[in-house]
Amino acid sequence: MGKLNCKRASRNVPLFVAGDLSGDLNREMVNHLAICEECDRLAQEFRESNSLLTEACALPEFGAQFYDQIRNNVLDKITRDGISSRPRFGHRWIFASAFALMLIASGVMFLRWRAAPEAPQDLASTTQIAGKTASNQPPESASPLQSKDLPPKTQRPQKPVRRMTLIPPTSQQFQSARNLAAPPDDPQVSPSEIASASEVSSIEIQTSNPNIRIIWLVAANKRGAQEDNQAKSEPEPRTNDR
């Protein structure tokens, strides 16, 4: 450790005079004060001021009555106010418990929300909505309590769902369709097959009105006439009212 200069010594004088230093620093202070008059004078001033403070703040004799009064007041207050020394479940513990419960509850709710599946967007729900729209009646599964005791809820107008159903043709129908597409002089198509294909190829289209379904039928035995008609106009749709 290097030699102590006056600046560092003067910083440590307040601690040195009260014996708060120890080890090397204390020895260096002793050596420095022995050779430095200014620092030694500073140390002497600190000793005097410390001694003056100790003398000035010496505790006066208050007398037994002073202390008796304190004790009696304390005992009176304990008796009068019923102060207990037993540990109580303080307010801060109540707040802490409530906060912890809220935290746990919100955590559980968050986990349940994460675990819940997303709202289904499949055809089944769409069909259900369409069915409700079609019937315009409350579902049969509605509880009797709701239907009897409670006033009927005002139903929100359901947005009509446009649904198009494509009925895949059967193998027989498919074959008949191939026969129709084939040229008339195709040797693979027999007249009996052409006759049996008269009831094939239907396309059903569900309109926005659930009561109206368009069924598009193509008659195979009238292929030639239909080709002529196609050139002139659209095929005649047949509506199926339910």
Added chain:
Amino acid sequence: MVAEMAHVFLANANEIPATADEENRADYLTILVTRARAGDALAFERIMLAIERRVVSIAWRMLGNSDDAQDAAQEVYLRVFKYLARFRTGEDFRGWLYRITINVCHDLARRKHSTMTARLSEIDFGEEHAKVEDPGIDPETRTLRQQQLAMVRRALHVLSTKERAALVLRDLEGLSTEEVARALGSRPVTVRSQVSSARAKIRTYCERISRQGGHDGKIEL
């Protein structure tokens, strides 16, 4: 003295022996605290007797007058009684007590709308000490000395709260730096720094008193 006073207050002195030797034992307060926690009212009275001088001394030096010191001591006893159940067995009871005392002094000073740098006019250190007279010294010298001491006492109240608490406990109550640190809930190095700063301010104050004569009482640190 505490033991003699204890005999006055205790109905059955044989229940808890209160000789001077008994009180000097390190575990004397521990026994009393254990009994008081179990609901022994006499043990709590004994605790008050054992600590009253120290509590009043700290409070008087922190607050600067005997009335406030008395109020503070009462509040300290009440808090000790109230929170005795929270006191952990094996902990330093005196350190816990000093901490309560310092906190009570802070609260009291705050409540009275006077910071710990109290208004000098409210500090009656000088009046209490003026009653003590030494017949061996001539009146003029004695008066000057008393004025000087009064100024030094007021210098204590120009210090910051923490500096004053550290200085009172370390230099005036004679606790070690580690004990002061425990009582104030800080580190020893912090206490050392606060005490050093406080001593330097007191010395500066004393130096200015000697230069200016110390009659105006408006010396700034």
